[in-house]
Amino acid sequence: xxxxxxxxxxxxxxxxxxxxxxxxxxxxxxxxxxxxxxxxxxxxxxxxxxxxxxxxxxxxxxxxxxxxxxxxxxxxxxxxxxxxxxxxxxxxxxxxxxxxxxxxxxxxxxxxxxxxxxxxxxxxxxxxxxxxxxxxxxxxxxxxxxxxxxxxxxxxxxxxxxxxxxxxxxxxxxxxxxxxxxxxxxxxxxxxxxxxxxxxxxxxxxxxxxxxxxxxxxxxxxxxxxxxxxxxxxxxxxxxxxxxxxxxxxxxxxxxxxxxxxxxxxxxxxxxxxxxxxxxxxxxxxxxxxxxxxxxxxxxxxxxxxxxxxxxxxxxxxxxxxxxxxxxxxxxxxxxxxxxxxxxxxxxxxxxxxxxxxxxxxxxxxxxxxxxxxxxxxxxxxxxxxxxxxxxxxxxxxxxxxxxxxxxxxxxxxxxxxxxxxxxxxxxxxxxxxxxxxxxxxxxxxxxxxxxxxxxxxxxxxxxxxxxxx
Amino acid sequence: xxxxxxxxxxxxxxxxxxxxxxxxxxxxxxxxxxxxxxxxxxxxxxxxxxxxxxxxxxxxxxxxxxxxxxxxxxxxxxxxxxxxxxxxxxxxxxxxxxxxxxxxxxxxxxxxxxxxxxxxxxxxxxxxxxxxxxxxxxxxxxxxxxxxxxxxxxxxxxxxxxxxxxxxxxxxxxxxxxxxxxxxxxxxxxxxxxxxxxxxxxxxxxxxxxxxxxxxxxxxxxxxxxxxxxxxxxxxxxxxxxxxxxxxxxxxxxxxxxxxxxxxxxxxxxxxxxxxxxxxxxxxxxxxxxxxxxxxxxxxxxxxxxxxxxxxxxxxxxxxxxxxxxxxxxxxxxxxxxxxxxxxxxxxxxxxxxxxxxxxxxxxxxxxxxxxxxxxxxxxxxxxxxxxxxxxxxxxxxxxxxxxxxxxxxxxxxxxxxxxx
Numbered sequence: 038x039x040x041x042x043x044x045x046x047x048x049x050x051x052x053x054x055x056x057x058x059x060x061x062x063x064x065x066x067x068x069x070x071x072x073x074x075x076x077x078x079x080x081x082x083x084x085x086x087x088x089x090x091x092x093x094x095x096x097x098x099x100x101x102x103x104x105x106x107x108x109x110x111x112x113x114x115x116x117x118x119x120x121x122x123x124x125x126x127x128x129x130x131x132x133x134x135x136x137x138x139x140x141x142x143x144x145x146x147x148x149x150x151x152x153x154x155x156x157x158x159x160x161x162x163x164x165x166x167x168x169x170x171x172x173x174x175x176x177x178x179x180x181x182x183x184x185x186x187x188x189x190x191x192x193x194x195x196x197x198x199x200x201x202x203x204x205x206x207x208x209x210x211x212x213x214x215x216x217x218x219x220x221x222x223x224x225x226x227x228x229x230x231x232x233x234x235x236x237x238x239x240x241x242x243x244x245x246x247x248x249x250x251x252x253x254x255x256x257x258x259x260x261x262x263x264x265x266x267x268x269x270x271x272x273x274x275x276x277x278x279x280x281x282x283x284x285x286x287x288x289x290x291x292x293x294x295x296x297x298x299x300x301x302x303x304x305x306x307x308x309x310x311x312x313x314x315x316x317x318x319x320x321x322x323x324x325x326x327x328x329x330x331x332x333x334x335x336x337x338x339x340x341x342x343x344x345x346x347x348x349x350x351x352x353x354x355x356x357x358x359x360x361x362x363x364x365x366x367x368x369x370x371x372x373x374x375x376x377x378x379x380x381x382x383x384x385x386x387x388x389x390x391x392x393x394x395x396x397x398x399x400x401x402x403x404x405x406x407x408x409x410x411x412x413x414x415x416x417x418x419x420x421x422x423x424x425x426x427x428x429x430x431x432x433x434x435x436x437x438x439x440x441x442x443x444x445x446x447x448x449x450x451x452x453x454x455x456x457x458x459x460x461x462x463x464x465x466x467x468x469x470x471x472x473x474x475x476x477x478x479x480x481x482x483x484x485x486x487x488x489x490x491x492x493x494x495x496x497x498x499x500x501x502x503x504x505x506x507x
Numbered sequence: 508x509x510x511x512x513x514x515x516x517x518x519x520x521x522x523x524x525x526x527x528x529x530x531x532x533x534x535x536x537x538x539x540x541x542x543x544x545x546x547x548x549x550x551x552x553x554x555x556x557x558x559x560x561x562x563x564x565x566x567x568x569x570x571x572x573x574x575x576x577x578x579x580x581x582x583x584x585x586x587x588x589x590x591x592x593x594x595x596x597x598x599x600x601x602x603x604x605x606x607x608x609x610x611x612x613x614x615x616x617x618x619x620x621x622x623x624x625x626x627x628x629x630x631x632x633x634x635x636x637x638x639x640x641x642x643x644x645x646x647x648x649x650x651x652x653x654x655x656x657x658x659x660x661x662x663x664x665x666x667x668x669x670x671x672x673x674x675x676x677x678x679x680x681x682x683x684x685x686x687x688x689x690x691x692x693x694x695x696x697x698x699x700x701x702x703x704x705x706x707x708x709x710x711x712x713x714x715x716x717x718x719x720x721x722x723x724x725x726x727x728x729x730x731x732x733x734x735x736x737x738x739x740x741x742x743x744x745x746x747x748x749x750x751x752x753x754x755x756x757x758x759x760x761x762x763x764x765x766x767x768x769x770x771x772x773x774x775x776x777x778x779x780x781x782x783x784x785x786x787x788x789x790x791x792x793x794x795x796x797x798x799x800x801x802x803x804x805x806x807x808x809x810x811x812x813x814x815x816x817x818x819x820x821x822x823x824x825x826x827x828x829x830x831x832x833x834x835x836x837x838x839x840x841x842x843x844x845x846x847x848x849x850x851x852x853x854x855x856x857x858x859x860x861x862x863x864x865x866x867x868x869x870x871x872x873x874x875x876x877x878x879x880x881x882x883x884x885x886x887x888x889x890x891x892x893x894x895x896x897x898x899x900x901x902x903x904x905x906x907x908x909x910x911x912x913x914x915x916x917x918x919x920x921x922x923x924x925x926x927x928x
Contacts, residue, residue, distance in 0.1 A: 041579075073590075078755065079755040079757075080751055081597075082565070082593070082594040084565075084567040084591070085568050086567070086569045086570055093570075093572060103535065104535060107537065107540075108539070108540050108541070109541040110541070110542050110543060111544065111545065111572050112544060112573055113574065125540070128540045128622065131620060131622035131623070132526060132528075132622040133538075135620075135626030136528075136626050136629065139533070139535050169589065173593045192755060192757070229757075232759070233861055233892070234861075235859070235860065275925065276725065276924075306644055306645045306677075307679070308644060310685075385541055387527070387539055424853035424866070428679075428686065428687040429686055429687070431868070433853055433886070435864075453860075454857065454864075454888070456864050507725070507864075507924020
């Protein structure tokens with residue numbers, strides 16, 4: 038696939054060689070991208086090839102006398118090499134002149150250890166082979182199914198998207214080549230009560246292709262019933278409660294509340310409290326946290342956007358914080374090994390430390406046992422958003438639904454929307470039960486602050502903890 | 508296009524040039540430059556034989572780059588044209604044609620080398636960073652020069668160049684508690700003074716956050732929102748007035764309707780402003796679009812297709828909110844008892860549920876006697892439907908690329924989850 042990458046490769050190798058005459062380190066990441074989104078809703082049918090991130094292009098990284106510098110471009114041929122090198126050199130000289138007197142952050146030149154790899158993920162049905170007509174027909178049918186549940190359903194939105202990309206990372210000593218495809222889908226159902234609109238959604242994701250669509254049939258009607266339930270929801274009385282988190286809510290806590298705090302570029306900036314807690318208990322002994330490519334989900338890859346091979350990073354081992362995750366530049370500055378977490382929104386953007394597939398390991402309880410153990414609390418479902426606070430480990434996560442539990446039973450009373458707050462270690466140390474099987478969802482994107490969106494997955498088992506709700 | 512049988516189309520050509528600087532403390536982390544040239548081609552396809560005599564009109568878009576050979580271009584365009592027949596939407600007219608010569612900006616940011624502008628903004632950002640206790644932890648600066656060219660089969664041919672500078676910075680204070688506050692900025696001019704003032708204010712806030720107490724109790728409060736929370740709060744009205752929301756029946760708002768309802772406070776006066784002279788569809792956006800006057804909706808707004816469906820002239824897309832409200836000086840507005848929430852981890856207005864909220868990073872609890880106590884922790888969960896019945900805006904103003912209006916608003920009886928049960 039992506040023959041343009043094969044055609045460009047000899048020229049890119051020559052570009053690295055030419056840059057190597059001027060700079061002590063030079064690498065290039067080449068990306069070829071193929072994606073499409075199909076979406077049906079009350080506003081119509083939409084088919085587009087944008088919106089999945091990525092794009093086809095190149096980014097060169099060099100080290101000069103000042104430090105690390107990058108050049109992103111999307112027009113390349115062997116004939117353009119002299120012009121590209123001249124542009125990079127001239128623009129860096131202009132920038133250095135404009136910053137005269139500004140000191141640089143010391144950064145060792147990357148080791149560039151030799152490595153050769155060529156791998157691709159697998160899929161059963163390529164969405165393009167299934168075809169636009171079949172996909173639109175399928176999601177239209179699912180939409181109709183959800184709309185038929187009740188006349189109070191205002192809209193049902195169904196969406197399928199995929200991204201298939203090939204990335205080539207070349208440096209003097211590394212030749213890495215990967216092709217990856219993920220497919221995502223979503224059913225969202227909207228119900229209205231006056232001016233207030235309530236929405237429930239069901240996400241679907243796979244490291245693979247259109248075979249994912251078969252999973253959607255069972256959940257279209259349930260999404261509609263969930264949205265209708267929300268019409269009778271109330272604002273929650275603020276307070277701290279025993280909560281059972283569904284796997285998606287556990288995933289949001291893993292990702293937003295804790296994961297961002299162990300991105301080690303934050304250690305370099307002195308922005309993460311976690312750095313002081315390495316080797317210490319930060320969570321209940323029931324908590325073991327992973328990030329990486331040990332699972333097949335939307336963020337699985339064989340190497341990251343800086344040419345570091347990926348693996349399975351155990352962040353928390355039975356409650357003890359073992360390590361963070363790290364991009365290559367931060368690793369060089371901190372004197373540690375990178376973990377394969379240097380990721381870019383696209384070839385047009387900087388690489389930062391980013392999560393991939395991040396999740397809590399399972400425990401030994403059942404969700405039924407967990408609900409039965411709650412005297413006065415809530416079952417939290419359907420997370421909607423979250424924001425990190427690595428410096429102070431403050432939690433801000435929002436979930437759509439809190440289902441009341443009294444004396445070990447769901448009462449049928451529903452509260453919405455819900456803001457989770459508190460101090461991350463307090464929450465994680467209060468974890469008292471975990472269900473057996475972690476479930477991951479890779480339908481979302483993760484931002485660094487308010488930008489730099491990359492595909493991630495997160496999840497875990499059902500988790501019981503003490504959480505402040507508002 | 509003709510080779511692929513495509514007769515209805517739009518091309519959005521875009522050339523991005525950037526200079527990007529990344530800092531850790533005052534030291535340079537990374538420099539980046541970018542030269543990217545892309546084309547997004549939207550193809551339209553009519554399918555005859557539908558109910559009501561009119562054909563359906565479908566469309567899809569593809570991303571193209573100039574290095575694609577003829578074979579690849581044909582493959583992409585034919586694929587898009589094939590797909591468009593399945594995106595069968597009710598018929599709509601395409602935007603009216605517009606032709607203008609290249610619209611160029613003036614001013615230093617538009618004309619100076621990007622590297623020079625980036626250097627100046629970096630110096631402006633670090634200029635107030637002269638204190639021992641509170642300082643800039645890290646910063647990112649992006650200077651953009653983007654040339655857009657929009658062509659259509661209907662005869663549209665417009666192009667314009669837009670320069671901007673945006674970024675973010677984090678301020679930190681280590682004592683008595685080690686805390687930080689994240690800030691974003693965006694300017695359409697090389698406004699070094701505004702950036703320096705923004706950093707100075709943030710340093711003051713983070714110093715207060717460091718000594719803020721976790722004592723906020725759960726309950727309902729008179730609440731003041733200010734600064735960047737203002738455009739987020741008012742975005743509810745922009746969203747609910749959008750043609751897409753109205754066409755989809757997510758919004759029931761009608762033009763001329765009193766959408767604020769009965770109120771004891773100020774009646775809302777909002778105007779939309781655009782970043783660019785033309786929308787992505789080539790629709791002229793003009794200087795401004797009055798949206799709400801005295802709480803009444805003046806017009807729907809949005810892209811071509813939804814405006815056509817609703818039977819109004821397409822307005823194009825707007826990204827800025829201007830609010831003409833303001834009746835009380837800020838010094839009077841914050842008279843206690845009141846909770847002034849200054850910064851959040853992520854303040855959000857949910858256009859669907861009409862709820863707004865966020866976790867409080869810094870707030871000032873102001874007592875009746877004027878005693879001010881910085882507090883942190885807890886969260887706000889309010890409804891604009893309830894809050895809009897009594898809004899009071901400051902006469903003090905706040906100006907960013909996305910907002911021009913009162914610095915602050917006071918809302919009554921907003922639910923706050925404190926840090927104690």
